[in-house]
Amino acid sequence: MAKTLIPFGPQHPVLPEPLHLKLVMEDEIVVEAIPALGYIHRGLEGLATRRDFNQMVYVVERVCGICSCIHAMCYCQAIEGLMGLKVPPRAQYLRVIWSELHRMHSHLLWLGLFADGFGFESLFMALWRVRERIMDINEATAGNRVIISTNIVGGVRTDINTGYLQEILRTLKTVEAELKPLYDTMMNDYTVKLRTVGKGVLTKEQAWQLGAGGPTLRGSGWAHDMRTLGYEAFHELDFEPVVETDGDAYARTKVRFREVFQSIDLVRQAIAKLPDGILAVPVKGNPTGEITTRVEQPRGELFYYVYCNGTPNPERVRIRTPTFANIPPLLAMLPGVELADVPVIVLSIDPCISCTER
Amino acid sequence: MMILGKLLLGVIGLALATFIGGFISGLDRKITARMQSRFGPPLAQPFYDVLKLWGKAPMAVNAWLVLCAYLTLMASALSVFLFFAQSDLLLIFFVMTIGAVFQVMGALSVNSPFSHVGAQRELLQMFTYEPLIILVIIGIAMHTGSFSIASIYALDTPLLYSMPFLYVALGIAFTIKLRKSPFDISASHHGHQEIVRGVLTEYTGRQLAMLEVAHWLDVVLLLGLCSLFWSTSAIGLFLLLAVTYFAELFVDNVSARLTWGWMIKRALGPGVALAMVNLLWLYAIK
Amino acid sequence: MINLKEWINKGRLKSPWVVHFDCGSCNGCDIEILACLTPVHDVERFGIINVGNPKHADVLLVSGTVNHRNKIALKNIYDQMAEPKAVIAIGACGLSGGVFHDCYNVVGGVNKVIPVDVYVPGCPPRPEAIIDGVVVALEQIKIKLGLAEAPAVHAVHME
Secondary structure, three states, rough: OOOEEEEOOOOOOOOOOOOOEEEEOOOOEEEEEEEEEEOOOOOOOHHEEEOOOOOHHHHHHHOOOOHHHHHHHHHHHHHHHHHOOOOOOHHHHHHHHHHHHHHHHHHHHHHHHHHHHOOHHHHHHHHHHHHHHHHHHHHHHHHHOOOOOOOOOOEEEEOOEEEEEEEHHHHHHHHHHHHHHHHHHHHHHHHHHHHHOOOOOOOOHHHHHOOOOOOOOOOOOOOOHHHHOOOHHHHHOOOOOOOOOOOOHHHHHHHHHHHHHHHHHHHHHHHHOOOOOOOOOOOOOOOOEEEEEEEOOOOOEEEEEEEEEEEOOOOOEEEEEEHHHHHHHHHHHOOOHHHHHHHHHHHHHOHHHHHHHH | HHHHHHHHHHHHHHHHHHHHHHHHHHHHHHHHHHHOOOOOOOOHHHHHHHHEEEEEOOOOOHHHHHHHHHHHHHHHHHHHHHHOOOOEHHHHHHHHHHHHHHHHHHOOOOOOHHHHHHHHHHHHHHHHHHHHHHHHHHHHHHOOOOOOOOHHHOOOOOOHHHHHHHHHHHHHHHHHHHOOOOOOOOOOOOOOOOOOOOOOOOOOOHHHHHHHHHHHHHHHHHHHHHHHHHHHOOHHHHHHHHHHHHHHHHHHHHOOOOOOHHHHHHHHHHHHHHHHHHHHHHOOOO | OOHHHHHHHHHHOOOOOEEEEOOOOHHHEEEHHHHHHOOOOOOHHHHHOOOHHHHOOOOOEEOOEOOOOOHHHHHHHHHOOOOOOOEEEEEHHHHHHHHOOOOOOOOEEEEHHHOOOEEEEOOOOOHHHHHHHHHHHHHHHHHOOOOOOOOOOOOOOOO
16 A cells, blocks of 8 residues: 655644644555644743743743633742732632633634534534624723733732623623533534544543643543642632543543533632632732642643742743643544544644644 | 527527526525625625636646646536537536546646545545436436436426435435535535645636636536426426525535545445435336 | 726635635634634625635735744745735734744744735734735735725835
């Protein structure tokens, strides 16, 4: 059988990001997938030494535009840990609200792109229509649809007034009602199931040994969610990690869709329990020491290591993003699949190459 | 003089078909957009697309691509011409096939993996829809006694009454030819596909414009084949075509794209089975 | 009689096909570009389709900074497009490198590699701004084709 080489990317209609995979094919079956990264590498960790620790919040937000609020939150937690700052309770709850809204928009975005990846364009349009409502909430509360810059060292920079909190609850009710039929379609449609069930199977042991994270890990049966660590206001909220056991693309899709509903519930709980108080504590001086923090990003576990030496510029900011950890499982899933399944499997780990390469 | 009359019919039919085909394509996009809660492009959009493509600077990779684009367009035009001139159904079918084969050969002539995979998938699609159309034509011939279109217009009950299953088989073939989900396997209208634009990837500019017009003519031809099933009244014919086309759009919007393996197992298999059942029944009632 | 050139020009302005290349972007601009195709913004009304193939496209939407690795891919894609074509650089990163202009792997904005016709500022720009950018690009194509005069006052020249 002759081997052909199909270059997948860096510019490709299915993948919004430049990832280059050399697929070695034998008659439409992938034999080997050789990745080539580096198209988005900007080297922003190197910027840490040239910006001060407040400016780095804005740089870190732009590691990935989809989960930007969560990157900023993790970094702010690191600096606050180094400087011994205690974030006021209202700010903690507001951070939870914005990060859960981000999780919802990220998952809805991914669900739409995933549906588009196997040709179900109308589902893509319907999901992104629902996502627009969350973008409207972002814009009304923070001023921008994407990259909202609400986290600052010491707390949050702006408030959500009570009137708008009620509006958020009304919008979430509409979103939930609109998502229910889409959930039925995505999970129960015959053609969708044909394209996703049994594709890209990651067994429970493989997922753990290869270091998967987030829905990729939870879709293979591990109840591992960083939010259970209880950072910000999560220790006062009631939730369980969403787990599926099959380990295929269908299971991962189900985990993410159920997480959207879980986030709606978390935002409702947070709004109900939102305490009064100040928004941020004043920040004086410079951070010193080293610290690690981890949060749950929509794609998995986000891990920050920050080392500061008493000057305004941090000396080292090391970011380990979940997609970086999910790429070895992806390479283990690809051999033996059909060409038509490659975008489905690549998209099922929710790759965010700009997070990976920074 | 009969022949001159038929030739004139053919020419007028071809000219009308080009315009109507473009508007059907525009209507297709408009209704699809409305189904997706969007506004959609203006109805004349396909004409703007073709005009724009005609004006692009030439970037064809080799001369064979250009030749194949011309041949595909000529074959589609000839098959529509023959249809309106009420000629032989088998002849029309084979002319249409020649056009499709040249399109595939053009795609294979370029050293691009997407083009090659798209071309192979296009051949598999042809392998699926051609038996279905041939069985439909055989069914029509068994019923009317001849392969000529004129003999269908001599009947006084619509063909649909005696050949419903064959109509379903024709519907499956129509979905594949229209490149609608679940069968938009070799080249999708949406362009969000793992093989970029599949068999159409390497055709650019003027050649793509020609293939686009050829596609319109193919759609008109297949709608024409569908219209043969209700040849007795104009209103019935129009309704049948409207319902069929709307059903195609509906199926496109409620299903994902499937693989060629599924297409052969679940579309060719049952399609041929349905067609054979109908043919056996036609044979029995003779 | 039939003025084919006039009709072709009308077609060019009413049917700009877009190819999007994410050139080192953080995804913010990319998701706003994809949001343009979706129901609330719906650019298909203007005849814009996102074809994924540079050979079929008229307008190249580039987002993100150019770095030493993807500048080759970017030039490749630009060369594969047939004339008449336009390039739109989207977002602060595409204009000049944005927040990352002094990172070690970043070459700069898109105009360091290919000629840019329209710049859409923002971080990320709203979908409405991107649609406006495409409309301005159509004006630029009109000027290139000689159908309109270049404006007397030039936009701010970015160094």
